[in-house]
Amino acid sequence: MSKNNAKAYWKENIRYLFILLAVWFVVSFGAGILLKDTLNNIRIGGFKLGFWFAQQGSIYVFVVLIFVYVRLMNKLDKKYGYDE
Template identity: 60%
Template sequence: MHPEKTAKQYWKRNLRLLVILFSIWFLVSYGFGIIFADQLNQISLGGYKLGFWFAQQGSIYVFILIIFVYAALMNRLDREFDVNE
């Protein structure tokens, strides 16, 4: 581990990534799927109303993406800080 790249920094970078990913997680489910669902329902996605689509389909797809993006970025972070297995 480089002296300037400490465990503390690694943890900070991890937390920053978590804040970003959980903001997206919150936005697509609680935001688009519940709180703003009525407004989004004015927009159509094929035969779907958009708010309904986020609540029953879209949020789930985004959840999957979030986990794979997290796994990839954390693996990269591990290598950068030389803490990978």
């Protein structure tokens, strides 16, 4: 692997991390705190949606983002020749 290839790999990896963490931040902070009052007008399973996002939703989104990150990294590894 060339040094330029390694730099490009890490640059793309960091870009994925920032995008996924931004999604998680928007869901956890935005939906759970900033938009809580608006979302509380909607109920899911008897619970207010703002409460649900604050207590459960951000955790579910985080777990889904882990699987998205794994898939993205597998593609990235193949792209740059780091796969097994």
